[in-house]
Amino acid sequence: MSETLDTVFAALADPTRREILRMLLEDDMAVTDVAEPFEMSLAAISKHLVILTRAGLISQEKRGRVKWCKLEPDALRDASVWMQGFGQFEPVNLDAFERFLASEMPKQD
Amino acid sequence: MSETLDTVFAALADPTRREILRMLLEDDMAVTDVAEPFEMSLAAISKHLVILTRAGLISQEKRGRVKWCKLEPDALRDASVWMQGFGQFEPVNLDAFERFLASEMPKQD
């Protein structure tokens, strides 16, 4: 059903990949620049970027020789929604959903 | 840094474990009852429960022969906070919410 959650959560389960996402939060980056602060090969980083891309968490666009990596935070939405379902512990009934909705609605911007 | 995020996200990256959490949202359950709806061995479910326990997402308490599993939704807080750092995706829209609802419904076909 939601293979997306599988791949998103799996992608987030690695500290290197979370750090990459954090870096991309500041700005788009070329693959080489993403790799620079890590003490691992460029090939390893390239693999991590593939995993992040397949999870939809980043997108990559090639301009010339350089492939730019861009954060795609929308991909976190489903996962975030799933997790927030557990924030309202207690019942799983519609009341909880309504409270959830009510608490989210005003923040529409 | 936070090994916790590793284990929490890794625990969430499996559909069986997410379904177990969903079941526990309704009520505490014995291990055997957790395993019942799944088409896999009790031993396999037992392993999944260990992973969820180590991630802090559930707790287990033995009363007599029966080991009860209890959801610990607080463990999701750190992960949730981390994700909200990417909060460019503004809150939850109804579309996403409907998907959440659907995921909470008992499986059909």
Added chain:
DNA sequence: CCCATATTTAACCATCTGGTTGACGAACAT
């Protein structure tokens, strides 16, 4: 064309994962 830069691919390796079956221990019931 030749060379350097940017990135991926290929082959390999060690370890982790998710599943199996079967044996085991612990707690109850009769």
Added chain:
DNA sequence: ATGTTCGTCAACCAGATGGTTAAATATGGG
């Protein structure tokens, strides 16, 4: 005491994961 139910443990397996190095594939610049 014997057996049954509950759950874990041990050994095993196939496949995924995270890393390596070395070769290959663009692309851009003298």
